[in-house]
Amino acid sequence: xxxxxxxxLPHGPARSQRAIASLRCLLQLTLLVGIVLVTTACGxxxxxxxxxxxxxxxxxxxxxxxxxxxxxxxxxxxxxNVQGGGSTAGIEAAISHTADIGMSSRQLKEAExxxxxxxxxxxYDAIAVVVHPENPVDALTTEQVRAIFAGEIRNxxxxxxxxxxxxxxxxxxxxxxxxxxxxxxxGESRITPLALRQDSNGAxxxxxxxxxxxxxxxxLGIVSNVVKPLALDGIVPSARAAVEGQYRLxxxxxxxxxxxxxxxxxxxxxxxxxxxxxxxxxxEGLIPAVGG
Amino acid sequence: xxxKLIEAVLLGLALTAILSLFVITAFILQAGLPLLISYGPWRxxxxxxxxxxxxxxxxxxxLVGSLWVxxxxxxxxxxxxxxxxxxxxxxxxxxxxxxxxxxxxxLAGIPSVIYGFIGLKILVPLIRDxxxxxxxxxxxxxxxxxxxxxxxxxxxxxDAIRAVPQTYRDGALALGxxxxxxxxxxxxxxxxxxxxxxxxxSMGRAVGETxxxxxxxxxxxxxxxxxxxxxxxxxxxxxxxxxxxxGAHRQALFATGIVLFVLIMALNSLASLFxxxxxxx
Numbered sequence: 182x183x184x185x186x187x188x189x190l191p192h193g194p195a196r197s198q199r200a201i202a203s204l205r206c207l208l209q210l211t212l213l214v215g216i217v218l219v220t221t222a223c224g225x226x227x228x229x230x231x232x233x234x235x236x237x238x239x240x241x242x243x244x245x246x247x248x249x250x251x252x253x254x255x256x257x258x259x260x261x262n263v264q265g266g267g268s269t270a271g272i273e274a275a276i277s278h279t280a281d282i283g284m285s286s287r288q289l290k291e292a293e294x295x296x297x298x299x300x301x302x303x304x305y306d307a308i309a310v311v312v313h314p315e316n317p318v319d320a321l322t323t324e325q326v327r328a329i330f331a332g333e334i335r336n337x338x339x340x341x342x343x344x345x346x347x348x349x350x351x352x353x354x355x356x357x358x359x360x361x362x363x364x365x366x367x368g369e370s371r372i373t374p375l376a377l378r379q380d381s382n383g384a385x386x387x388x389x390x391x392x393x394x395x396x397x398x399x400x401l402g403i404v405s406n407v408v409k410p411l412a413l414d415g416i417v418p419s420a421r422a423a424v425e426g427q428y429r430l431x432x433x434x435x436x437x438x439x440x441x442x443x444x445x446x447x448x449x450x451x452x453x454x455x456x457x458x459x460x461x462x463x464x465e466g467l468i469p470a471v472g473g
Numbered sequence: 474x475x476x477k478l479i480e481a482v483l484l485g486l487a488l489t490a491i492l493s494l495f496v497i498t499a500f501i502l503q504a505g506l507p508l509l510i511s512y513g514p515w516r517x518x519x520x521x522x523x524x525x526x527x528x529x530x531x532x533x534x535x536l537v538g539s540l541w542v543x544x545x546x547x548x549x550x551x552x553x554x555x556x557x558x559x560x561x562x563x564x565x566x567x568x569x570x571x572x573x574x575x576x577x578x579x580l581a582g583i584p585s586v587i588y589g590f591i592g593l594k595i596l597v598p599l600i601r602d603x604x605x606x607x608x609x610x611x612x613x614x615x616x617x618x619x620x621x622x623x624x625x626x627x628x629x630x631x632d633a634i635r636a637v638p639q640t641y642r643d644g645a646l647a648l649g650x651x652x653x654x655x656x657x658x659x660x661x662x663x664x665x666x667x668x669x670x671x672x673x674x675s676m677g678r679a680v681g682e683t684x685x686x687x688x689x690x691x692x693x694x695x696x697x698x699x700x701x702x703x704x705x706x707x708x709x710x711x712x713x714x715x716x717x718x719x720g721a722h723r724q725a726l727f728a729t730g731i732v733l734f735v736l737i738m739a740l741n742s743l744a745s746l747f748x749x750x751x752x753x754x
Contacts, residue, residue, distance in 0.1 A: 238716075267717035348607040353692075354525050355717025371524065374534070374694035377609055377703055380687070380713050391598060392607060 231260040232446045236271015236284030237357045238381065239306065239400050240434045243462060244284055250461060251452050259445050268357035272298070275437050281446040285435040286357030286400075288364075301436045303453050305468040307401040307423040308362055308430040309410035311386075313393045318342040320412035323429070327366050329396060332373030337394065349376040350388050350397035358382065361432035362398050402466035423468050431468070501734060505727030517728060523694050523705075525714070525722035532729055534696045538611070538704035541697055542690060543679040545615025546622055551672055553619070554626025561627070562634040563656055581624035589688030592617040597689065606701035609691030615700070617685055622675035629674065633667020634660060666747045673744035677737045683708040707733045 234244050241263060248261035266274070268285040272293055275283030286306065289298065310326055312318060318340060321329075328334040330349055338344045351372050352359035363372070379385045385397040390407035397408075401418055404410050410418050413430060422428035436450060452458055459469040509517055512530055520531015557577070561570045592613055601608030637660050645655040661668070691703025692713055705713075711726050711733075718726055 265716075269717050269719045273719060353713045353717065355714060355719075355722065371527075374522070375703075376693055377607060378692040378694070378705070378713060380716070387593070388607075388609070392601065394607070 231262050233262045233280040234282045235264040235266050235274040235280035237268040237286040238265045239286040240284040241265045247453055247458055269355055275439055283437045287360035298437045298439050302433045302470045303436055304434045304462045304470050305431050307418050308398050309401045309404050309418040310398050311389050311408040311410050312396050314409045322414050330372050331370040345394045348392050348395040350385050350395050351376040351378055353378050353380050365430050420468050501730050505731045508724035509728040530725040534694055535705045535707045535710050538697055539680055539706040541611045542614045542706055546618035546679040550619035550622045554623045557627045558631040562631050577624050577627050585685040588617050589685035592689045609703050610701045611697050611704050612700040614686050614690040618679045622678050625675045626671050629671035630668045633664040637663040670744045670748040673740050677740040683712045687712050
């Protein structure tokens with residue numbers, strides 16, 4: 182990892198130089214400790230009562246957006262602190278009460294359901310299968326996508342494209358997007374070990390946007406013109422097609438919690454489900470959970 | 474009185490550093506050992522399939538990935554670093570040597586994510602367009618790691634070369650050897666232990682690097698064969714999956730950490746062994 186040393190000692194300096202260097206080192210350290218103490222003290226004063234949301238990095242930006250709107254409209258409400266960490270971590274945080282609300286971009290597993298978590302769908306998100314904009318392939322069937330990600334189809338030629346080996350890009354194990362893709366497209370098939378693994382929607386987009394042979398999948402809200410979303414079984418992915426039920430690759434964004442929510446947290450959940458908040462989510466490319 | 478106080482404070486700080494080592498070791502062992510034992514260390518180390526949600530934890534592809542990337546980094550980085558060290562210690566006028574040192578130290582100060590980003594934007598497309606494959610590969614990782622280990626290689630081997638007594642050089646020159654012959658036949662052999670230490674320490678750095686490697690090697694789970702194949706290393710897999718892992722998956726990542734820990738400890742001990750040995754002619 183990058184050089185975190187507070188001072189780099191040149192090799193074999195004179196003794197006095199070394200003494201000066203270590204003194205400087207000590208000074209820097211003291212300063213650092215001082216700064217940390219001061220900032221944490223300030224933080225503690227401000228924090229007081231706050232609502233903590235943690236979990237899926239897919240849900241995080243939307244929760245942050247809603248939290249900003251909510252805090253602007255309700256100055257009396259406690260601070261809402263939105264953290265990432267991933268769906269699994271979010272659900273764990275809700276179980277251990279380290280967060281008021283856990284955010285998940287996948288359905289709960291059986292073991293998690295058994296704990297009696299409360300689950301609230303706040304919106305639905307479509308997953309788009311994307312390729313490089315210059316890739317002549319515009320549409321695939323779900324079965325073809327499955328075969329490509331399983332490593333059974335390895336050349337674009339086999340699905341009507343150029344003669345080019347396919348670069349499969351997937352998310353890391355445990356990602357909510359991957360979990361949903363596995364469930365909705367792969368079924369029992371395993372994603373090929375040849376696939377490149379990336380740890381965010383953004384990283385997948387970078388690779389797919391620069392490699393003509395690449396194919397990946399990501400949240401529809403993150404698709405931009407640097408990549409081309411493929412029509413799946415003849416349906417071009419869009420929030421509308423997903424609402425109408427034609428586009429199948431849709432997953433829920435969940436808020437989960439264990440036991441009774443505190444009134445302040447409950448108020449935020451109610452806000453998220455209110456028509457204005459749902460309209461904000463729809464404006465960001467999600468599919469509203471209520472009244473859509 | 475004041476002297477005593479400073480001494481006590483420094484002792485306290487030193488103990489904290491050592492204590493943190495013990496705490497970290499204990500934590501990694503406690504978190505990873507149960508899985509390593511129940512799954513079987515041999516099966517863990519030689520398994521070809523890593524499918525954590527299905528309970529398969531084979532890290533051989535990552536071990537091999539780490540090995541390839543590290544060997545590649547040394548292959549590119551050591552000759553280059555050694556050449557710089559020889560130049561700085563033996564040929565460069567003193568003002569040039571003085572100017573070079575901070576520049577090379579600056580290289581060590583660049584955050585690894587920046588190295589990764591530059592590699593991703595420049596090196597990866599270059600490899601993809603000219604050599605084939607997805608570009609994200611062992612080769613891309615090796616080349617960037619080679620630059621990252623340069624400061625280490627240069628600083629330590631330059632010190633080793635400078636530490637060779639001047640009388641050795643004078644003797645060789647007096648016998649009629651040219652400057653290069655003196656360096657190649659006398660100075661470098663005398664500085665050998667320091668140079669080996671530099672290489673071994675750089676190996677540790679290369680094995681342990683995470684961020685730049687995650688960005689450049691592609692992280693695919695197949696056993697890498699060609700330098701153009703993507704690969705996963707021990708560190709990049711931990712970095713990639715830690716955020717989402719839970720249960721046995723998390724334990725398996727800590728078990729990977731144990732393997733890494735042992736590997737780097739071994740390399741560092743090896744390096745200090747070489748460093749302690751005095752230069753012999």
